[in-house]
Every structure is written in C-alpha cells, then in structure tokens.
Amino acid sequence: xxxxxxxxxxxxxxxxxxxxxxxxxxxxxxxxxxxxxxxxxxxxxxxxxxxxxxxxxxxxxxxxxxxxxxxxxxxxxxxxxxxxxxxxxxxxxxxxxxxxxxxxxxxxxxxxxxxxxxxxxxxxxxxxxxxxxxxxxxxxxxxxxxxxxxxxxxxxxxxxxxxxxxxxxxxxxxxxxxxxxxxxxxxxxxxxxxxxxxxxxxxxxxxxxxxxxxxxxxxxxxxxxxxxxxxxxxxxxxxxxxxxxxxxxxxxxxxxxxxxxxxxxxxxxxxxxxxxxxxxxxxxxxxxxxxxxxxxxxxxxxxxxxxxxxxxxxxxxxxxxxxxxxxxxxxxxxxxxxxxxxxxxxxxxxxxxxxxxxxxxxxxxxxxxxxxxxxxxxxxxxxxxxxxxxxxxxxxxxxxxxxxxxxxxxxxxxxxxxxxxxxxxxxxxxxxxxxxxxxxxxxxxxxxxxxxxxxxxxx
DNA sequence: TTAGGGTTAG
Numbered sequence: 001x002x003x004x005x006x007x008x009x010x011x012x013x014x015x016x017x018x019x020x021x022x023x024x025x026x027x028x029x030x031x032x033x034x035x036x037x038x039x040x041x042x043x044x045x046x047x048x049x050x051x052x053x054x055x056x057x058x059x060x061x062x063x064x065x066x067x068x069x070x071x072x073x074x075x076x077x078x079x080x081x082x083x084x085x086x087x088x089x090x091x092x093x094x095x096x097x098x099x100x101x102x103x104x105x106x107x108x109x110x111x112x113x114x115x116x117x118x119x120x121x122x123x124x125x126x127x128x129x130x131x132x133x134x135x136x137x138x139x140x141x142x143x144x145x146x147x148x149x150x151x152x153x154x155x156x157x158x159x160x161x162x163x164x165x166x167x168x169x170x171x172x173x174x175x176x177x178x179x180x181x182x183x184x185x186x187x188x189x190x191x192x193x194x195x196x197x198x199x200x201x202x203x204x205x206x207x208x209x210x211x212x213x214x215x216x217x218x219x220x221x222x223x224x225x226x227x228x229x230x231x232x233x234x235x236x237x238x239x240x241x242x243x244x245x246x247x248x249x250x251x252x253x254x255x256x257x258x259x260x261x262x263x264x265x266x267x268x269x270x271x272x273x274x275x276x277x278x279x280x281x282x283x284x285x286x287x288x289x290x291x292x293x294x295x296x297x298x299x300x301x302x303x304x305x306x307x308x309x310x311x312x313x314x315x316x317x318x319x320x321x322x323x324x325x326x327x328x329x330x331x332x333x334x335x336x337x338x339x340x341x342x343x344x345x346x347x348x349x350x351x352x353x354x355x356x357x358x359x360x361x362x363x364x365x366x367x368x369x370x371x372x373x374x375x376x377x378x379x380x381x382x383x384x385x386x387x388x389x390x391x392x393x394x395x396x397x398x399x400x401x402x403x404x405x406x407x408x409x410x411x412x413x414x415x416x417x418x419x420x421x422x423x424x425x426x427x428x429x430x431x432x433x434x435x436x437x438x439x440x441x442x443x444x445x446x447x448x449x450x451x452x453x454x455x456x457x458x459x
Numbered sequence: 460t461t462a463g464g465g466t467t468a469g
Contacts, residue, residue: 088461116460120461158463187462188463221464301467333468336468361467364469
C-alpha cells in the first residue's frame, strides 16, 4: 500500500477501487480500503457504491447488500445510487420481487427514486415478459415530475420491439419525435433491429435512410444488424456487400460482426469461407467468448467433426468460461446429425446435470434424428411426452412422418399445429397434401387444404 | 447505476 504514498486522498482511493472492481479484484479492493483507513483516508459514499455494484455483479445481491450494512455502520448514508446498484443487481438476475422489495426499502428510508430507478425496473419487467407493467411505470414517469431521459425512451422502444409490439414501438418513436425528441443513434439501432426482426423490411429501410439523413453515421452495430438480416432473408449478395462496406468504412470487426458472418456462411453451406473468416477472427486477437466458441463448435459439427467440437467444450470448461444452452444444443444436434442418438441422449442428460432445464431445441433435434433413423414411433412417443412444443417440433415430425409415408398421422399433426396458431412452411404443407393425394386420401387432402386456407386468413 | 448488434433445430 505504501506505494500509493501518504498523499493518497479519497478521490484517488476511489479511482483505485473503481479500477480494481472493474477487474473483479474485490479482495484487493478490501485490502486497499483497510490500508487507506490506516493512513487516514476514509472511504465515502462513492467508494461504497462502487463496491456494492461490483459485489452485485460478480458475487451476489446478498454480498452487495452486506456492503450497504457496512456503510451504514461506518456512518455513511446510502443514497439513490446505492439502491439503484442493488436494484440493478436483482434486475440483472431477473429477481423481480427482490428488486421491488429494494425499491420499497429505498422509499421507506426516505430516498427518492430517480429516473434510473424506474429505467432499471422497466427493463427488468420487459425482460420478464411483462410489457404491460413496464408500460405502466413508463406512464407514471411521463406523468410525474421525474424527467425522462433518452435512455428511458430507448428502454421502452426496445422493450416493445422485443415483446413483439414493433408497431407500437414505431408509433411511440413518431409521437416522441413530434414532441421534440431527437433520436440517438442508439434509438435508431434499436428500432432498426426490431423492425428487421419482425420482417418489416420496408419500414427498416426507411429508418436507415432517416438515420443517415439526421446526420448520424451508422456504426458497427448498425452494420452488423443490417448484415444479419440480409443473410436471414437470403439476400446474401447484399449481406456480403455490407460486409465489405463496413470494412472500407474502417470499422474493425468485433466478435459480434465475426459471429454474424460466420454463422450466416455456415447456414448457407459456404463452409470454406466460414473457415477463412474464423481464421481471421482468431488472428485478430479477439479473446473468444462463449458465443465465439459456440460458433466454432457449430462449424465443427457441420463438418462432422463432433470429436473436435467436444474437445472445444472441454477447452471452454477449462478456460473458466461457462458453456451455455447454445453450446450444448449445437453439440446435441451435431451428434444427432452424425447418427449418434445414444450420444445425443447422453449429452442431454449431461446438460441436465449441469442445471439446464428443459430445452426445446435439443428435443426437437432428437425427434428429427429418431425420424431420420427410422424410429418414427419413438419420435412420436417423445412428441407425446412433451408439454411444450413449437412450430419446429411439428414441422420436423410432419416431415419425418411423410418420409415414412404415414400421411394421415402427418395430416392430423399439421392440423393441430395450425390450430395452435404456429406458422408452417409451404413445403411442409405441400409434402402432406401431395402425399395424401398420391395415396388416395383425397377427402383428407381437401379437409387439410381448407384448414390451411382458414389459418392463412386468421393469422 | 440503465438502454442497441453476434451463436442452435424444420
């Protein structure tokens, strides 16, 4: 500690603590604080707030909360930032009731919430799929004396997009503009992503033009967003054009951009090109995170190198990173595609032991593999046992039933899929209809056809 | 303190 000298002030102490907390060196921070006190430099509310935030991020809310007690004991009154840090910690982990309790405790302590307190709560509610409650808070903020900041608008516009209310988001955006709100590049990016995701490409194009006209320069996020959706909507040429425009504009590729491009190339079967970009990513010195690893594992699986994919999983676990649900579903799909159903089942069990809950994607892969291996009854059994299904589950099974020439069962399944309101692919519908007609089930084909028309009309 | 882009199955 002596290396900091005797001129150490609280301000300098806070700078040290902030950088150590950022580097997750919490024990070291504590030692520095103790040394500081010995030298007569007392921590202040800023010091404790930095610690609360770090403990909430890297340890637990309880650990953050105990810092709150410590500061009170030291005679320093917590402020709105102390509580916001705790509420944000709870919100990050989606612990809504804990966040609300902390909010209540803040009010009880006579601390007035600020716009950030509301922002954090709104974001948490949107994340938990409670857009109505988030919206209620937003209305309260608008009507109250709390001055909303651009971030509040960004959170609501983003939340509405993520909850599927893209039109409402666009409407809010326009209304805010009428009342003098000048959208930030951040706002444009949120809206652009929301509109593209919802397939509203015309509106997205309009927003992109508006973004440029308003004097903003598209940034790496704008480019990555547009590029991703070009690939998704199979405009590969345009996607690659944007890729080179992004480069010529001088944007350095980050992990997000690399993974977007690599995943798109893998998906369209341009494996060699994907390999080249992966090599570029590895050479660029970007520290791979779990998504980058997942992208690489996906490439190995698509090349049939499941063994190498498993080795990479080992590497993730040894490097201190945590694998996620994507990692394991990619591997399960890889095993399935390699025909190793038992291996896939074993990996699914392993996934469970790691604490991952039910995973629809993994089960869907397993159903497909069972069908492809000629175990269609096993696939049906698995299907029946599922409490949650989606459009993929139905489509996968319907295709496999068609391949097994069990068109009546396929037809029934397709009808219940339509009844659930899931969208089905034209190619799936055609496979069943053609199969029914070829097998002489013309009545059933007619019935299915009218259900398909009805579904198209309703949805 | 908070908010935007990346990875999986038909």
